[in-house]
Amino acid sequence: MLIKYVNGDVHSWDEYVDTTLFACRIRKHATTGFSPYFLTYGVDPRIPGDPHRPFIHAFIEQDPELISEETLIHLRKLRESRYIAEERLQKQAQLDKMRWDSMLKNNQIQTFNVGDHVLLRHESKKGLEYNWMGPYKVIKR
Known part of the structure; x- marks a missing residue:
């Protein structure tokens, strides 16, 4: 949820902690x-x-x-x-x-075919970076 508030500006995350916590605490969980x-x-x-x-x-x-x-x-x-x-x-x-x-x-x-567009899991992500990278096009199988 913090990532949505930061909206790409990962260096300003601390400005949104209180707002994010409040939103998490008052929202009805499914x-x-x-x-x-x-x-x-x-x-x-x-x-x-x-x-x-x-x-x-x-x-x-x-x-x-x-x-x-x-x-x-x-x-x-x-x-x-x-x-x-x-x-x-x-x-x-x-x-x-x-x-x-x-x-x-x-x-x-999941199997993919040549020409498919895929997202790649960002295994070495740090902090508020996105979980997925891409989309990438499959060029070889």
Whole structure:
């Protein structure tokens, strides 16, 4: 994600660390179904541009038992969300392993023909350099 913010200017990466971390933390992850921010604090993040929500404390009685009860409900929901996220992570890890194992077992190696355009993995990449080089044209097989 940092590479997208830097946009080719690899020497200015430090200017984008905070923005990148914030974006990673508030974004809902496909695997867990939750954002790391939500799993940490139990509420969705409020960011500029979000509609204002009413000040919740103005509507809650100051009864300690009511506040305690609401807090317990909130903590139970948070614990349940974390449990669901953990289950989803484990399920995804199993699916990834099965997919990888089947690729190795079936020996699914990509073959290319003369004239094809290919990308070459940048094995000795440093820092924020691109993962792939190219495209290159296959001239000999």
